[in-house]
Amino acid sequence: MTINRRTFLGTGAATTAALAAPQVIGQARGRVVVIGGGAGGATAARYIAKDSKGAIDVTLVEPTRTYYTCFFSNLYIGGFKEVADIGHTYGRLASDFGINVVHDWAVGVDRSARTVSLAGGATLSYDRLILSPGIDFVDGSVEGWDITAQNAMPHAYKAGSQSELLRAQVRGMPEGGVYAMIAPPNPFRCPPGPYERICMVAHYLKSANPTAKIIIADPKPKFSKMALFQEGWGDHYDGMIDWIGPEFGGDKVSVDPAAMTVTIDGETTKVDACNVIPAMKAGRIAEIAGVTDGNWAPVSAYDMSSRTDPNVHVLGDASQQGDMPKSGFSANSQAKVCANAVRGALTGSKVFPARYSNTCWSLISAENGVKVGASYEATDEKIKNTGGFISKTGENAELRKATYEESEGWYAGITADMFG
Amino acid sequence: MSADPRILILLVAIAIHAGAAQAQSGDAEAGRAVFGECEGCHEIGAGARHGIGPHLNGVFGRPAASHETFAYSPAFLGLRDRGLVWDETSLEQLLEDPEALAPGSPMGFDGLPDIVDRRNLIAFLRGIGDGSRIAGTGGDRDHGVDPAVLAIQGDAEYGAWLSGECVTCHRADGGDAGIPSIVRWPPDRFVIAMHAYRTGRREHPVMQMIARRLGDEEIAALAAYFENSGE
Ligand SMILES: Cc1cc2nc3c(=O)[nH]c(=O)nc-3n(C[C@H](O)[C@H](O)[C@H](O)COP(=O)(O)OP(=O)(O)OC[C@H]3O[C@@H](n4cnc5c(N)ncnc54)[C@H](O)[C@@H]3O)c2cc1C
Numbered sequence: 262m263t264i265n266r267r268t269f270l271g272t273g274a275a276t277t278a279a280l281a282a283p284q285v286i287g288q289a290r291g292r293v294v295v296i297g298g299g300a301g302g303a304t305a306a307r308y309i310a311k312d313s314k315g316a317i318d319v320t321l322v323e324p325t326r327t328y329y330t331c332f333f334s335n336l337y338i339g340g341f342k343e344v345a346d347i348g349h350t351y352g353r354l355a356s357d358f359g360i361n362v363v364h365d366w367a368v369g370v371d372r373s374a375r376t377v378s379l380a381g382g383a384t385l386s387y388d389r390l391i392l393s394p395g396i397d398f399v400d401g402s403v404e405g406w407d408i409t410a411q412n413a414m415p416h417a418y419k420a421g422s423q424s425e426l427l428r429a430q431v432r433g434m435p436e437g438g439v440y441a442m443i444a445p446p447n448p449f450r451c452p453p454g455p456y457e458r459i460c461m462v463a464h465y466l467k468s469a470n471p472t473a474k475i476i477i478a479d480p481k482p483k484f485s486k487m488a489l490f491q492e493g494w495g496d497h498y499d500g501m502i503d504w505i506g507p508e509f510g511g512d513k514v515s516v517d518p519a520a521m522t523v524t525i526d527g528e529t530t531k532v533d534a535c536n537v538i539p540a541m542k543a544g545r546i547a548e549i550a551g552v553t554d555g556n557w558a559p560v561s562a563y564d565m566s567s568r569t570d571p572n573v574h575v576l577g578d579a580s581q582q583g584d585m586p587k588s589g590f591s592a593n594s595q596a597k598v599c600a601n602a603v604r605g606a607l608t609g610s611k612v613f614p615a616r617y618s619n620t621c622w623s624l625i626s627a628e629n630g631v632k633v634g635a636s637y638e639a640t641d642e643k644i645k646n647t648g649g650f651i652s653k654t655g656e657n658a659e660l661r662k663a664t665y666e667e668s669e670g671w672y673a674g675i676t677a678d679m680f681g
Numbered sequence: 682m683s684a685d686p687r688i689l690i691l692l693v694a695i696a697i698h699a700g701a702a703q704a705q706s707g708d709a710e711a712g713r714a715v716f717g718e719c720e721g722c723h724e725i726g727a728g729a730r731h732g733i734g735p736h737l738n739g740v741f742g743r744p745a746a747s748h749e750t751f752a753y754s755p756a757f758l759g760l761r762d763r764g765l766v767w768d769e770t771s772l773e774q775l776l777e778d779p780e781a782l783a784p785g786s787p788m789g790f791d792g793l794p795d796i797v798d799r800r801n802l803i804a805f806l807r808g809i810g811d812g813s814r815i816a817g818t819g820g821d822r823d824h825g826v827d828p829a830v831l832a833i834q835g836d837a838e839y840g841a842w843l844s845g846e847c848v849t850c851h852r853a854d855g856g857d858a859g860i861p862s863i864v865r866w867p868p869d870r871f872v873i874a875m876h877a878y879r880t881g882r883r884e885h886p887v888m889q890m891i892a893r894r895l896g897d898e899e900i901a902a903l904a905a906y907f908e909n910s911g912e
Contacts, residue, residue, distance in 0.1 A: 601842065634887060649890060650886035650889075652886075675849050675850075677852055677854065
């Protein structure tokens with residue numbers, strides 16, 4: 262086993278070959294390994310390190326050096342942001358919070374030995390493991406598409422180079438060209454995400470390529486904030502957007518990435534930009550760890566611990582927790598509950614009862630924001646919705662602008678909460 | 682550490698000088714109390730909005746009638762067209778006799794007869810800067826919060842836990858772009874603001890949802906935590 266000392270700062274405890282002994286309070290520092298440095302994982306690592314003040318050894322495993330937030334990546338596609346605006350690095354988590362940030366892939370989890378193996382060959386021992394790997398795609402969910410087609414027909418449902426590809430495709434469309442989106446079935450990350458994206462693509466095309474057309478093939482009869490989006494499409498992008506629900510064959514779709522065609526209910530169309538958002542499942546490492554049941558990893562609502570193994574917690578999109586939507590806000594909220602429970606288990610600190618909330622903003626057109634949100638509580642069965650709110654159709658421009666400005670405030674808040 | 686007597690003397694001299702300067706330019710602390718005269722029509726502090734009159738955050742040094750989002754009277758727009766800027770002199774004139782400075786203005790306020798009050802108030806307005814560092818006064822009047830509730834001593838450790846829900850939106854460092862800062866507020870104002878959302882006196886779907894889930898003890902705990910957070 263070789264370990265690069267510079268990327269792997271001060272992890273004597275984690276690299277000992279001995280099997281993890283049960284944590285005894287007051288003895289060796291408890292060891293937490295977090296897999297995935299996104300909305301759930303970065304927040305959990307930061308809160309555990311910050312609040313335990315060095316009493317817990319936290320290692321964060323994340324392959325990328327810059328995390329591009331999916332949130333606001335649609336605004337990037339619409340031209341409201343640049344790619345640098347949505348990129349964040351892990352420097353402060355290491356320097357200000359003493360987290361061992363390891364840029365590598367986790368490739369194996371041995372739950373009986375309580376170890377994680379990395380692609381680079383290292384093995385990490387843990388007392389508690391936190392998995393927040395986000396999503397992967399279900400093979401074969403869109404006929405004709407697999408991950409090797411992601412350059413021709415990007416999903417842009419993990420942000421970064423995929424978002425850049427999709428933006429470039431939209432910008433490269435010929436005059437009067439066609440943009441197609443294959444929308445995903447439930448449950449999937451960010452329920453309003455595909456429809457906000459349509460707004461952003463339409464916003465760009467409206468000025469740059471006003472005769473262009475947008476088609477959406479959707480297997481769902483209803484989607485998040487549907488009335489608000491449809492109002493926005495009518496008000497701002499009238500005649501440009503054709504949404505095809507399952508009633509009209511939106512669920513009978515295949516694509517041909519080489520020919521750049523989309524076939525909906527037997528009718529084939531040549532398209533110029535194609536955004537395939539396949540069905541989703543928990544990030545693959547959750548399945549490898551053996552904590553999934555079907556596509557997702559069931560967890561306890563009280564502390565986000567796996568229903569299979571109480572020493573493993575699953576956060577964010579990968580978890581199956583009940584009523585919360587798969588959002589960055591939800592993952593951040595769940596991470597704090599998990600961090601509190603893990604800290605209590607390893608140091609004896611006070612554990613407070615779980616509480617969760619979520620709000621998701623979407624941008625319809627310039628300075629025209631809408632939002633939906635709810636609060637949640639923990640029950641034996643699941644995380645349960647205790648009531649929420651949604652923006653209304655017909656709101657005035659001033660309120661919509663204030664809502665948009667809130668979303669900017671939230672973005673600054675959540676990214677500071679994740680990365681310090 | 683060694684104390685150099687010359688430095689001590691210098692410090693004393695600076696302190697005396699500062700005291701003298703303050704007496705001349707007004708006492709901001711006392712000015713806060715005088716602002717009670719204005720509160721019915723003007724808000725200041727984090728999240729301040731226009732009410733009967735425009736909010737007064739950042740008023741010191743700003744051209745008159747320069748909020749695009751407030752519908753000023755022709756009298757005040759006239760001041761703006763004359764290039765008037767709110768400084769020591771012009772505020773002194775306005776506060777002494779609004780009608781003389783801006784005849785026909787609807788600012789239904791007769792002026793402050795006492796020059797000390799005026800100086801103190803101006804020092805206060807100057808000191809609040811853009812207002813983000815002080816608690817908002819909006820919704821402060823007739824808040825109807827039981828004094829017993831305001832007197833609850835909050836548990837800051839519990840508040841720290843509960844604050845996790847807040848800092849996803851309200852930046853922990855007090856930044857206030859898009860969403861107001863809630864750090865370093867006096868606890869009573871914090872409690873009053875949260876109760877205003879809880880009772881619906883203050884409209885905002887997110888904050889109403891959040892506040893309605895919090896009991897009196899929890900609000901007090903949050904107030905105690907945020908009072909000393911953010912640095
Ligand atoms: C277009 C779009 C718009 C969105 N808009 C919003 C919004 O406005 N508001 C909102 O709240 N949410 C939004 N979301 C949803 C949000 O991005 C996700 O719900 C959130 O990122 C989930 O957090 P997570 O921690 O579960 O996963 P992620 O944030 O995806 O983090 C997972 C991390 O794990 C890493 N990883 C995966 N496998 C491994 C492994 N084997 N080893 C090590 N590391 C691994 C990945 O590299 C990744 O960095 C949006 C999503 C999309 C696609």
